[in-house]
Amino acid sequence: MPVYDYHCAHCKTTFSVRKSISELDSPSACPECASQETQRLISVVAIFSGGGGGERRALAGVSACGGCSAAGSGCASCRPR
Numbered sequence: 247m248p249v250y251d252y253h254c255a256h257c258k259t260t261f262s263v264r265k266s267i268s269e270l271d272s273p274s275a276c277p278e279c280a281s282q283e284t285q286r287l288i289s290v291v292a293i294f295s296g297g298g299g300g301e302r303r304a305l306a307g308v309s310a311c312g313g314c315s316a317a318g319s320g321c322a323s324c325r326p327r
């Protein structure tokens with residue numbers, strides 16, 4: 247079963263959830279604060295790597311949620327402080 251990373255908008259925790267694809271759209275509660283204000287972090291390698299080199303710097307702190315991945319720069323809810 248794949249593991250997905252989630253970011254909690256409430257306490258800023260990032261956590262991983264193992265769930266099936268059929269459960270993907272159901273919210274995952276934050277393990278720290280039980281908030282359901284969580285966003286799934288998509289795999290952003292292709293978006294932030296510039297299309298080559300396999301650089302994974304996006305995972306070092308820059309995250310994108312499903313709502314802003316097209317812009318490639320992060321939105322207010324997932325952009326690092």
Ligand SMILES: [Zn+2]
Pocket residue numbers: 254255256257258259276277278279280281
């Ligand atoms: Zn939380």
